[in-house]
Amino acid sequence: MTDAITRLSSLERLWLCEAVRLREEQAGPLDDGEANRRASAAGGELAQRIERRALLLAERDGLLDGLRHWQQGARLAALVLLVLAVGGGAGLAFAALGDGLRPVNVFWALGSLLGLHLLSLAGWLLGLRFAGGGALGRLWLWLSGKLARDARIAQLAPALLLVLERRRLGRWALGLLVHGLWLLALLAAAVLLLALLATRRYDFVWETSILASDTFISLTQALGALPALLGFALPDPEMIRASGDSALASEAARRAWSGWLLGVLVVYGLLPRLVLCLLCVWRWHHGRARLRLDLELPAYRLLRERLQPSSERLGVLDQAPARLSEPLGGVPSAAGSGALLVAVELDPSRPWPPVLPAGVANAGILDSREQRQRLLDQLSRFPAERLLIACDPRRSPDRGTLALLGELAHSAASTRIWLLPPPPSEVLDSARLGDWHAALAGLGLSWSDRAPLNWLESGHD
Known part of the structure; x- marks a missing residue:
């Protein structure tokens, strides 16, 4: 968060939370995809996540x-x-x-x-x-x-x-x-x-x-x-x-x-x-000194499942369908042009993007449904010759993420998955990493735990 937010007193933080709640009650839900992601990634109790979300929205909207x-x-x-x-x-x-x-x-x-x-x-x-x-x-x-x-x-x-x-x-x-x-x-x-x-x-x-x-x-x-x-x-x-x-x-x-x-x-x-x-x-x-958020308010109860789900499984979330969309083949090589790097739901604390070779475009980080649809629409009109998708293997490979990878792979002549390394102080969960390998193998997508930037630039390793 910015210095302007960190300097707020506890009363000012609660005040802005209530102002954001009143605004949403009067004008309808705000576009909060990025704020929800950042609030969830920061962790903490539900009240802390709701407060962080409200402060991010308040700063963004000028409140x-x-x-x-x-x-x-x-x-x-x-x-x-x-x-x-x-x-x-x-x-x-x-x-x-x-x-x-x-x-x-x-x-x-x-x-x-x-x-x-x-x-x-x-x-x-x-x-x-x-x-x-x-x-x-x-x-x-x-x-x-x-x-x-x-x-x-x-x-x-x-x-x-x-x-x-x-x-x-x-x-x-x-x-x-x-x-x-x-x-x-x-x-x-x-x-x-x-x-x-x-x-x-x-x-x-x-x-x-x-x-x-x-x-x-x-x-x-x-x-x-x-x-x-x-x-x-x-x-x-x-x-x-x-x-x-x-x-x-x-x-x-x-x-x-x-x-x-x-x-x-x-x-x-x-x-x-x-x-x-x-x-x-x-x-x-x-x-x-005893002021707290009233988590029983209807608006805050609705945020509970979005910011702090009641349960989170390790491994693949939801029962996968019998067959996911197959990305094999993609678009013909002649129909695609250029190289593109895109990331899916990365932690905001991770430095991004890396230094890219000349001629490689950065499509940013896909967090919301609108961002995903916008990129898919763009790739449907201008397919990429080579597409590198960066994923955080600390997250579970849920069905929605895998479906997105399949749709993106359909929009490029050649696609690879880059499973990012963990931060220096963390170690990847072996069971979850195995879920990623199995899921990507089922999609027929090749993956690497190192940045295949040479391939992205020239088309070969």
Whole structure:
């Protein structure tokens, strides 16, 4: 595989597998002959073969580049939301304190700072069993697709959500985004609130028409109890009662109300979002390590027999017919011209083709039915004088391969089979090699375990 594929994380690999599956469900099966062959030749468990096949198809069809474009769009979308979060937090602080020309109603200020945050938090908690991303999460996904501007990414966002929902990670991933943005917004609000309180003089007051003053005193002290444990100021009951009549001009009152307002923002705004961010990070890492392909999906069950057959016999596969097509005779020598080398189902790790003499053409490697039919059609119009077919004797000489050899031999004046040597670290199975010899003898084809390149070039050894 290329470096671009090997650098992918485990999540990105699963993501592309799911995107390829969705594409095949919507547009029909892809042309995957070469990808299946390479995935099977690489070995491993079924999940590894399915993953390798999907990555090869994703790279071939441009889905891998689409993934990079989507990620770039996602980063740009996150940056846009971060800027909006900082601007929104600053707006909350200005809305809470006003211009300083009139007294600040402490509960209106508190509502401006925490009202939308608490509504968003309640909505996220109520919807935790469903998605957990909320409007901000959906906005980020939509904006990511728009900024990517790539037609190949249609399946990427749905595929990502499907992968994450296998371990219910979608709510934690989007939840991390939502709580992170709110944390940044509230942090910006707290910083600007502190800056405004440090550089301007604000008077604080509370007002009511139907509630008793004792209600505001109890509520103020209840809200300020937890911040007071962290060292934030808490107005005493007399100061709270006096602030209901008019704004106190004393410095102590301003400092007490300012500390109370900051403390409530930190304890009921910043800290809950920080805790939820850490929770989402922990759940994300815990669930991500357990992500796996769902091999019970119908699309993956169909790939099982193609990538990892339930059984594989040694020797000749399938019961051969009583008589295979005889290649003896071929085409007349005068009808054929030129020399041709072709290989059948070679391992992709094997270097190919070898250095060929001048005048010898290379027909490549036949892996798919389409490639075989194309070569047979070509040879039917322009037969070869000499045809050398390279086969890997580590594979079983199944009926389909032998039938192909017979058809190819019919298209040349003279045909030979080259049984390739194994890699240096391997040894050929003697029983399987004997099956090859017997099968080729039954077809009447001569074979060699060395490259007959002299014969291919000149017609004699």
